[in-house]
Amino acid sequence: MNFSEIKEINSLGRNIFSIRFNALEEAMPGQFLMIWVPGIKEVPMSISSMDNGFEITFKVYGEATKKLSEMNVGDRIFYRGPYGKPYPEPVGKTAYVAGGTGLASLKPLINKHGGDVYIGARTKDELFLLDSNFHISTDDGSMGFQGNVVDLFLSIGKVYDTIYVCGPEIMMKNFYDRAGRKYGKNVYFSLERLMKCGIGICDSCSINGFRVCRDGPVFSYDEISMMDEFGVKRRTESGKIELMIKR
Ligand SMILES: Cc1cc2nc3c(=O)[nH]c(=O)nc-3n(C[C@H](O)[C@H](O)[C@H](O)COP(=O)(O)OP(=O)(O)OC[C@H]3O[C@@H](n4cnc5c(N)ncnc54)[C@H](O)[C@@H]3O)c2cc1C
Ligand code: FES
Numbered sequence: 001m002n003f004s005e006i007k008e009i010n011s012l013g014r015n016i017f018s019i020r021f022n023a024l025e026e027a028m029p030g031q032f033l034m035i036w037v038p039g040i041k042e043v044p045m046s047i048s049s050m051d052n053g054f055e056i057t058f059k060v061y062g063e064a065t066k067k068l069s070e071m072n073v074g075d076r077i078f079y080r081g082p083y084g085k086p087y088p089e090p091v092g093k094t095a096y097v098a099g100g101t102g103l104a105s106l107k108p109l110i111n112k113h114g115g116d117v118y119i120g121a122r123t124k125d126e127l128f129l130l131d132s133n134f135h136i137s138t139d140d141g142s143m144g145f146q147g148n149v150v151d152l153f154l155s156i157g158k159v160y161d162t163i164y165v166c167g168p169e170i171m172m173k174n175f176y177d178r179a180g181r182k183y184g185k186n187v188y189f190s191l192e193r194l195m196k197c198g199i200g201i202c203d204s205c206s207i208n209g210f211r212v213c214r215d216g217p218v219f220s221y222d223e224i225s226m227m228d229e230f231g232v233k234r235r236t237e238s239g240k241i242e243l244m245i246k247r
Contacts, residue, residue: 001078001079001080002023002025002079003077004021004023004076005021005022005074005077006071006072006073006074006075007021012128013126014125014126015059015060015069015126016057016058016126016128017057017058017068018048018056018057018058019056020052020054021053021054022053023054023079025054025082027047027054027081027082028050028086028087029047029050029086029105029106029108029109030046030085030086030087030105030217031081031082031085032044032045032046032047032084032198033054033056033081034079034080034081034083034195034198035064035077035078035079036078036080037063037067037068038078040063040067042080043065043068044192044195044213045104046105046166046190047082048104048105049107049108056068057101057103057104057107058101058104059100059101059126080198081198083198083199083213084213084214085215085216085217085218086218087164087218088218089113090113090162090164091161091162091186092160092161092162093115094113094114094115094116094160094161094162095115095116095117095153095160095162095163095164096109096110096115096116096117097118097149097150097153097163097164097165097166097167098117098118098119098166098167099119099120099121099148099149099166099167099168099171100120100121100168101167102167102168102171102192103117103119103128103129103166105166105217106164106166107129109164115160116133116135116158116160117131117134118134118149118152118153118156119134119135119136119149120136120149120171121137121138122140123138123140124142125142127143135153136152137151137152148174149171150171150175150178150179153175153179154178160183161186162186163179163183163186163188164187165190166190169191169192169193169231169234170244172230172231174231176221176224176230176231180221180224183221186221188218188219189218190217191207191212191216191219191230192212192217193205193207193212193234194234194235194237195212195213199214200213204235204237205235206235207227207229208226208230210223229241231244
């Protein structure tokens with residue numbers, strides 16, 4: 001376990017924050033950290049920037065992320081990692097399709113390689129890190145295209161050589177079903193599953209025999225095609241497998 005002093009905290013939108021801290025480790029786009037929130041638990045967080053230390057960007061969902069959002073500059077942040085396989089380098093014309101905080105994982109790749117960005121959220125208050133070139137959708141129509149980000153992507157109809165997708169699994173399954181096969185080989189999905197160890201021991205993140213923490217979190221279209229639980233079933237804290245519902 002490492003620790004570092006928080007250098008910067010920013011509020012980016014409704015209940016969305018970023019925390020930046022010094023780090024000596026090297027990381028690549030797509031990798032994640034296990035952040036220890038003392039007295040609560042460890043949570044996996046994508047590294048949203050690896051320039052000048054590390055940055056994480058998160059939405060407040062429950063106890064751990066609430067506690068993180070209440071930290072101050074100068075406080076200690078505890079972490080393990082970086083873990084997981086990074087995104088492969090893009091080839092040719094590139095698109096990024098993000099749902100909600102999925103943009104945090106894609107941000108380093110976007111900054112490094114550029115390309116077209118499609119970002120969707122429930123409402124405009126949940127959009128963050130916006131750029132005037134981004135294609136935007138909101139479920140309630142409060143900004144940009146009204147509908148989900150997959151509908152937006154399909155409505156624009158541009159053709160790409162490489163596509164990266166990160167967001168709620170049901171949104172990624174929607175992309176996989178409706179656009180994945182067309183682009184096949186060079187589509188990559190970054191999965192967010194419940195994680196405990198983060199290093200391939202406990203099996204809490206497993207999906208059809210793949211461990212998201214070790215074998216992913218980034219998976220190719222072909223790998224996703226081997227997962228019939230993708231977007232359908234997930235594991236609970238107790239290890240029980242349950243049907244996924246739209247959150
Ligand atoms: C590899 C990886 C990278 C991740 N990167 C990020 C990141 O960059 N930013 C980020 O905000 N989150 C990220 N997550 C998700 C993050 O780990 C969870 O949001 C976090 O564990 C929530 O902990 P909590 O105690 O605050 O909430 P919990 O008590 O765990 O959850 C409270 C409620 O919110 C729901 N919930 C929790 N997380 C999510 C979610 N992501 N989407 C929708 N509903 C949710 C739960 O089902 C529950 O009902 C990542 C997950 C993985 C596996
Ligand atoms: S979180 Fe333990 S095996 Fe993946």
